[in-house]
Amino acid sequence: MKGKGGAPKNPREVATAILNALPETTAIDGTPTLAGPGFINIKLSSAFLSNRLQTMITQGAGTWAPSLPYKRAVVDFSSPNVAKEMHVGHLRSTIIGDTIARTLEFCGVDTLRINHVGDWGTQFGMLIQHIAETRPGGLQGTTTEEVADLQALYKASKKRFDDEEDFKARAREAVTRLQSGDPEFLETWKRICEASRNEFDAIYQRLDVQILWRGESWYNPRLTPLVEELIERGIAEESEGAMVITVEGQKTPLMIRKSDGGYGYGTTDMATLNQRIHDEKGEWLIYVTDEGQSGHFKLVFGAGKRAGIIPAEKPPRIDHVGFGLVLGQDGKRIRTRDSGAAVRLVELLDEAKARCETSIKERQEATIERGGEELSAEELDNISSVMGYGAVKYADLKNNRSTNYKFNFDEMLDLKGNTAVYMLYAHARIAGIIRKGKKDVAEVAKTAHISLDHASERALALHIVRFTEMLEDTLVELAPNRITEYVYELSNYFNTFYQACKVLGEKEEDSRLLLCEATAMIMRQCFQLLGIKPLYRI
Structure with missing residues (x-):
């Protein structure tokens, strides 16, 4: 690091300067220390953690949403083709895009959810x-x-x-x-x-996906005026009878009019880019498509810059969110056994729900034998749907979006692994503890104070307050698996706490009930971002 104007010249000197500049605060317990080449070790005080949790309980998880420098975003996702059934290949774009949109909305960004449907041509x-x-x-x-x-x-x-x-x-x-x-x-x-x-x-x-249908046909009236303008300005040029835009650094140009006078994807994507920036006033444009289209979008965005559609001053943030394939157990694209066609998405959802229903019925038999209550037919249908659809979503979202993954029903419905089923049972267990306490937690929060005397209580609290940091990482990387990793670790921290610290009937009951409530609230917020509904009783 080069020092300028008297600034420190190496990492350790920088860290020392930061330490010396730290103001006195009750948020830090003890004195911060310096280690290695420039690491700063800070221990957050239990009082600070406790106050953070209690404020969140009384004011809601929304108070922990990070503030973003964008007022309006446009998220393009799902995008099936008319006259074709949605198949498993549409799953990733739909739920990755939905989670990104939900996260932006949670952070206060006005988000336009666009379904760019193939309905023309x-x-x-x-x-x-x-x-x-x-x-x-x-x-x-x-x-x-x-x-x-x-x-x-x-x-x-x-x-x-x-x-x-x-x-x-x-x-x-x-x-x-x-x-x-x-x-x-x-x-x-x-x-x-x-x-x-x-x-x-x-x-x-x-x-549970909300999305605005805006097919390719919607942009059709915009194509000819845009192409004529680009030709008139000299941005587009003739090549073998077609009109193209050359982009620096790209081997092939972007075709905006075919030799027969027709228009293709390049034309429509230029028109959508123009409309989303200048008409929709999008400050952050996100395109969620498979990784194979990344080259095409580099070309479109490059042509957009050259044409001035993407302004040189204060340009919007634009991201192509690519993702890998959904594979079968043989490592190839998942197909049906009979026809070899792509698995229909509706069939996949039906099977996930049916498997969950069978599993719940089996567990219900054991519950009834122990004197427990039997679920009604309506409750069984609701729980099976929530669990089945949630399992499909979570199994996809927990993977790094840029990689392929193997679809496996047995793994995604595992009661003990990193699955939605496990997470939903974990939340229902916490809800059950709070129910048995027979106290209004909101009222308890007005008088009781969260004490973090046990190591497992403090570890749980520390992880809970990392929620905001996790959201920031999710949006920087546009990676939904950051949310699944966080909520899975949250359940593990809670289990460690619950095994070490009895909640009900102890002198710390009120404090620990509040810690249970804080865990459940953040868990529910993570579910909401992932598009999964919580269950309070299974």
């Missing part, structure tokens, strides 16, 4: 033309569509498009008719989109 001309030629009554043959039927029709139309030159020509003509607003073609397209939207919304409801 050549494939729709292909599909509509195939329906017109093969369905009895043509495009007027039905007034509703089913996604499963559309998927089969899409596969058949794609095969014809690849194999039959005459059909390919008719499909391209159909695209022109659709994009020109032909009433019959437009009505069929709307039915297809509506069928897909209903299917997607049912899955989002099960996953």
Whole structure:
């Protein structure tokens, strides 16, 4: 380190200067010490930890949300394609994006959640033309569509498009008719989109994901004016009949108009970038797609800078949040055994719920034998849903998002491992302790004081107050696994405390009930960020 203006020149001197400048505070217990090349050791006082916890209990976990320098964010995630069923490959984008959005919202950022749905382009001309030629009554043959039927029709139309030159020509003509607003073609397209939207919304409801549908078609009116402007300004140039934007450091240019005059992903992504920065006033743009698209987005963002869409002064923060694949136990992309197709997301959720229901019924039999209460059918259905969907989410989110992971039901539903099931049982256990105490914890917090005399009490408190630090790390790295790591460690610290310190019937009962409540509150907040509902009784 180079010293300027009399500043220290090496790490140890810097650390010494920091120590000398520390103000007197009751937050530190004893005197801070210097170790090694420049490490500063500080011990937080138990009084400080206790006051932090009690303030959080009375004022809520929201008071611990870090303050961010952004007022508005746009998060682009999920993005399935119309006329196709959502499969396991859509899982990661959906829940990673949802967790990032929830975390931003918790920190007070106005967050626009965008579902950039594939609902426009050549494939729709292909599909509509195939329906017109093969369905009895043509495009007027039905007034509703089913996604499963559309998927089969899409596969058949794609095969014809690849194999039959005459059909390919008719499909391209159909695209022109659709994009020109032909009433019959437009009505069929709307039915297809509506069928897909209903299917997607049912899955989002099960996953408790809120998201705004904004398909590629929404940006269609913006494409031609944008391309013409870029050509006029000399940003775009001709290359083999197409119009492209060259980007410094990138081997291939970004195509914004094809040689046949059509538009592709590059054009739409430039239009979305422009709209999100200048119309939506996004100060932080986040794109959650698979890692394989990282090169494409580097090109788009580079072209955006060259075109001035991304301003040179005070540019927004822009991140591509890439993620790896969901694999089967064979280490390959997870597929169904019968057809080899990608596993449908709805089937995966159904199986997770069914497995949880079976497990809960088995545990219920033992509970009833011990004289415990039997769950109602409604309670069983709710717990199975919360646990099953939570297990799927947690198993995905606990992995580093940039790596592939193997999907395994047995592991994700383990009662003893780092799973949502384990975490939900841990929370229900804490809720049970508080219930048995038969005290209004909010009232207890007004008079009682949290004492941290036992080492396990202090260790638990120290971990709880790291909540804000964890959130900061999560947003810096855009890594949801920071939250899962934290909440799993939280449950372990609580278990150590509970084994060492009896709560009920002791002179420290009120203090320890408050420590239980602080743990449960932060655990619930972590669940909320992960999109998992808490359970108070299982």
